[in-house]
Structure formats: structure tokens, C-alpha cells
Amino acid sequence: xxxxxxxxxxxxxxxxxxxxxxxxxxxxxxxxxxxxxxxxxxxxxxxxxxxxxxxxxxxxxxxxxxxxxxxxxxxxxxxxxxxxxxxxxxxxxxxxxxxxxxxxxxxxxxxxxxxxxxxxxxxxxxxxxxxxxxxxxxxxxxxxxxxxxxxxxxxxxxxxxxxxxxxxxxxxxxxxxxxxxxxxxxxxxxxxxxxxxxxx
Amino acid sequence: xxxxxxxxxxxxxxxxxxxxxxxxxxxxxxxxxxxxxxxxxxxxxxxxxxxxxxxxxxxxxxxxxxxxxxxxxxxxxxxxxxxxxxxxxxxxxxxxxxxxxxxxxxxxxxxxxxxxxxxxxxxxxxxxxxxxxxxxxxxxxxxxxxxxxxxxxxxxxxxxxxxxxxxxxxxxxxxxxxxxxxxxxxxxxxxxxxxxxxxxxxxxxxxxxxxxxxxxxxxxxxxxxxxxxxxxxxxxxxxxxxxxxxxxxxxxxxxxxxxxxxxxxxxxxxxxxxxxxxxx
Numbered sequence: 167x168x169x170x171x172x173x174x175x176x177x178x179x180x181x182x183x184x185x186x187x188x189x190x191x192x193x194x195x196x197x198x199x200x201x202x203x204x205x206x207x208x209x210x211x212x213x214x215x216x217x218x219x220x221x222x223x224x225x226x227x228x229x230x231x232x233x234x235x236x237x238x239x240x241x242x243x244x245x246x247x248x249x250x251x252x253x254x255x256x257x258x259x260x261x262x263x264x265x266x267x268x269x270x271x272x273x274x275x276x277x278x279x280x281x282x283x284x285x286x287x288x289x290x291x292x293x294x295x296x297x298x299x300x301x302x303x304x305x306x307x308x309x310x311x312x313x314x315x316x317x318x319x320x321x322x323x324x325x326x327x328x329x330x331x332x333x334x335x336x337x338x339x340x341x342x343x344x345x346x347x348x349x350x351x352x353x354x355x356x357x358x359x360x361x362x363x364x365x366x
Numbered sequence: 367x368x369x370x371x372x373x374x375x376x377x378x379x380x381x382x383x384x385x386x387x388x389x390x391x392x393x394x395x396x397x398x399x400x401x402x403x404x405x406x407x408x409x410x411x412x413x414x415x416x417x418x419x420x421x422x423x424x425x426x427x428x429x430x431x432x433x434x435x436x437x438x439x440x441x442x443x444x445x446x447x448x449x450x451x452x453x454x455x456x457x458x459x460x461x462x463x464x465x466x467x468x469x470x471x472x473x474x475x476x477x478x479x480x481x482x483x484x485x486x487x488x489x490x491x492x493x494x495x496x497x498x499x500x501x502x503x504x505x506x507x508x509x510x511x512x513x514x515x516x517x518x519x520x521x522x523x524x525x526x527x528x529x530x531x532x533x534x535x536x537x538x539x540x541x542x543x544x545x546x547x548x549x550x551x552x553x554x555x556x557x558x559x560x561x562x563x564x565x566x567x568x569x570x571x572x573x574x575x576x577x578x579x580x581x582x583x584x585x586x587x588x589x590x591x592x593x594x595x596x597x598x599x600x601x602x603x604x605x606x607x608x609x610x611x612x613x614x615x616x617x618x619x620x621x622x623x624x625x626x627x628x629x630x631x632x633x634x635x636x637x638x639x640x641x642x643x644x645x646x
Contacts, residue, residue: 174588174590174595176628176633177595177597177608177610177626177628178590178593178595178610178612180610180626180628180635180638181595181610181611181612181624181625181626181638182590182593182612182624183635183638247630248581248582248585248599248606248630249582249585249599250582250583250584250585250598250599251585252583252584255560256560256583256584256585256586256587283581283582283599284581284582284583286583298542299542299546299551299552300551301551302551302552302553303551304552309465310465310477311465317552317553318555319553319555320555320556320557321555321559321560322555322559323559323560323561323562325561330562330565330566330618331559331561331562331565332558332559332562333555333556333557333558333559335552335553336550336552336553338552339543340539340542340543340546341535341539341542341543360561361561
């Protein structure tokens with residue numbers, strides 16, 4: 167905990183301290199030639215992206231996660247200090263559990279392990295109609311199937327008509343069409359809603 | 367009394383059949399949708415539309431015969447058989463083509479549910495009562511006891527509507543909207559959600575300058591006075607680094623977003639960017 171506070175203080179000072187303001191050129195040339203000179207990604211058309219994996223967690227050993235992909239492929243995922251982990255919100259490695267579904271983006275190592283840059287656990291992206299509303303619960307009609315979406319005060323964000331996100335979800339209408347980014351509760355028809363997009 | 371109330375069932379079944387036939391025969395949208403309905407799945411899209419129209423014709427003939435005199439007992443018998451057929455068809459369709467539209471009482475695509483099967487069951491039951499009336503016409507029954515008859519018919523019609531997902535938008539959704547208005551069950555939270563800060567930082571010049579260096583999604587975030595700090599992993603000149611953005615928490619001002627790249631191993635600030643106009 168003290169470590170986290172020290173680290174955060176260091177980072178805050180770095181960005182707010184005002185020292186060492188540098189121009190964009192500190193990051194190298196902004197000329198288009200520099201961008202086009204970058205190595206192209208070597209993936210044959212139609213071939214699976216080697217730097218991506220998806221599946222359900224079958225085991226977690228140390229910082230290595232084994233995934234069973236929906237196409238039957240098995241993946242070894244190496245999680246590092248630099249990996250971003252999302253499970254309903256940005257979180258830490260210890261929150262991952264067996265049975266979580268996940269999408270992982272990273273760099274494939276020579277031994278076939280995927281070194282994870284970003285990892286999203288149980289993330290879902292759904293379009294649905296709001297069939298009914300309960301106490302901080304949306305009953306969603308997703309192509310004829312019923313889903314239960316939990317609103318989590320303080321975390322759930324709502325975007326109305328593409329305007330900046332706000333915390334107030336009370337403007338959602340029964341019968342309205344919504345798009346929901348959320349975290350699936352594994353093996354149920356329930357999700358926690360991270361963001362709900364709606365017209366209003 | 368019971369005999370005359372049973373005779374009324376022919377009127378109910380007849381009206382429902384005529385309503386159903388009206389959709390099947392006259393609604394132009396239906397032809398395009400039948401292919402996607404359970405009938406299309408079971409018979410194939412080419413045969414579905416003629417079969418659907420034929421069914422509408424049978425429903426219309428039977429419905430008109432039930433409503434108009436004379437009232438031979440064969441009419442409610444045929445109606446009961448048709449309704450029982452619907453029960454079987456819907457039950458089968460739900461197993462074979464789950465999620466497919468029922469195409470029953472409305473052009474609106476409504477999946478086959480327990481409610482639509484229950485509705486066909488109610489019609490079959492009403493048909494059976496009609497058979498029990500034994501060829502009595504409904505008009506004398508209606509004029510004989512108008513209050514009881516109209517009450518019963520209204521109650522049965524309400525039951526049919528309640529069992530019809532097609533009509534939900536007419537009564538169920540307004541009721542639910544009213545309940546939401548009265549109880550306001552969605553409280554949500556207060557404060558600025560993380561997404562608002564991320565949207566703002568993605569619009570900033572600071573983000574555009576370092577975006578190519580970022581390797582991860584948001585790793586952590588916290589509030590620091592009037593700023594929200596948002597951290598990403600990054601690589602800068604081959605070294606792993608943390609990109610820390612300071613986003614104004616309480617206002618929408620992408621121009622004020624700052625970023626610093628901090629070396630992960632030494633803690634040294636590699637790059638710090640802020641709009642010169644706002645740099646302190």
C-alpha cells in the first residue's frame with residue numbers, strides 16, 4: 167500500500183510538477199515518412215492475429231494464465247507488471263479467477279507464450295432493448311433472450327446521444343435501445359454494466 | 367346461464383381468428399418477415415408465404431362462420447382443432463427454431479414464448495366451451511344477460527391481450543414506464559466516471575503525441591486534487607515506461623490535459639508534455 171502511494175506520488179509529481187516541459191519533437195520526428203518507415207505487421211490475410219488470444223481461464227500459475235480458446239486452441243498468457251487488466255474496471259492480477267472469459271492483446275514470444283499488454287476479463291459488448299427496470303437493475307431483451315444488467319453506482323457510466331459520459335443512469339427509458347459494455351458474471355445471464363450508450 | 371356463457375366463446379374465438387387473419391392476409395410487411403419466422407424455418411422461405419396466406423384464409427373463413435349464424439357444433443369443433451394445432455405448432459417451433467418469430471397476431475417480430483403457447487391454449491379451451499354449448503348461437507346469450515356476457519368477454523379479451531407479447535408496447539411498456547417514473551429505481555452514482563476522463567484525454571493534443579508509444583489500456587487511475595490521473599504502459603526508446611496523464615476532473619478542457627513518461631526502473635521523468643499556454 168505504501169509502495170502504491172509512493173509510486174502514485176512520483177507519477178503525479180512527474181506530470182504536474184511542471185519541470186522539463188518538452189515539445190512534441192522530444193518524441194522524434196512527426197514527419198509522415200517516419201510513420202511509413204515503421205515495420206508493417208506481418209500477418210497473412212485471413213490468418214489469425216498472433217498477438218491476440220481469447221478464451222476461458224483454465225488455470226492460473228504464478229503470473230501465467232492458461233486459456234482454452236473458443237476455437238479449441240490453448241493459449242499461455244504471461245502477465246507482466248506492465249499489463250493492463252480490466253475486469254469491470256481497471257484492476258489487478260489477483261482479481262482474475264478460473265472460469266473468467268478474456269480477450270488478451272500482447273506480443274507473441276518465440277516459445278508461443280503471449281506476453282500480455284492488455285487483458286480484458288469477461289468483457290461483453292451487447293445491443294439490447296430495456297424490457298424493464300428494477301432497483302439499479304436493467305432487464306434487457308437481447309435478441310429475444312433476457313439479460314440482467316446490474317448498475318453499479320460510482321462505476322457505471324452512461325453516454326447519451328454521444329455526449330461526454332456521466333454517472334447518472336436515470337435517463338434510460340423502458341423500451342429504449344441501448345448498447346452495453348459490461349462484465350459478464352461467468353455462466354449466468356447477468357452482467358455488471360460498465361458503460362451504457364443510449365439515445366435520449 | 368352456463369350454457370349461454372359457453373355459447374359466447376364462439377364469438378371470442380371468431381373475433382380473435384378474424385384479427386389474426388387480417389394480419390396474415392392484409393399486412394404488407396408480413397410477406398418479407400415470414401421467411402424469418404418459425405414457419406420459414408420449418409417449411410423453407412419459398413413455401414412459407416403461401417402457407418401463411420392459406421392459414422390466414424382458413425382463419426378468416428372459420429372466424430366469419432363462428433361470428434355469423436347459423437351455429438352448427440362443427441364450427442367450434444373446427445376452431446378447437448385449429449387452436450390445438452397452434453399449440454402443437456408453437457411448442458414444436460420453440461424446440462426446433464428457438465428465437466424465431468411466431469407471426470401470430472401481429473406483423474411485429476415476436477419470438478415464440480410460453481405466453482404465445484398459453485394464448486393458443488386459452489383459445490383451444492374457449493373452443494371446447496363453445497363445443498359444450500352444443501350449437502347455441504351467441505347473440506341470444508348476449509342479449510339475455512348483457513352485463514355478465516360483456517364482462518366475461520372483456521375479461522377473456524384482456525387475458526388474450528395479456529398473453530400476447532405483440533401487444534406489450536401498447537400497455538405493458540407504458541405501465542413499466544409509469545412505475546419507473548413513480549419509483550425512480552435507477553440511482554446510478556455521482557461524480558465523474560472514469561470513461562469521461564478517458565474520452566477527454568483521447569481528445570487531447572498530449573494523447574495524440576504519445577498515442578503511438580502506448581502499449582496497454584488503462585492500468586490504474588486515481589484522483590489528485592482537481593485532476594484525475596490515468597496511467598498507461600508505454601515504451602519509450604526501448605525502455606518500459608508509464609505514461610501518466612493528468613486530466614481535469616471537473617471540467618471538459620482537453621487542452622489542459624498533460625502527460626509525462628516515467629521510466630519504470632529508475633523513476634526518472636523521460637518526457638513531460640503540457641500545452642505551453644497552461645504550463646505552470
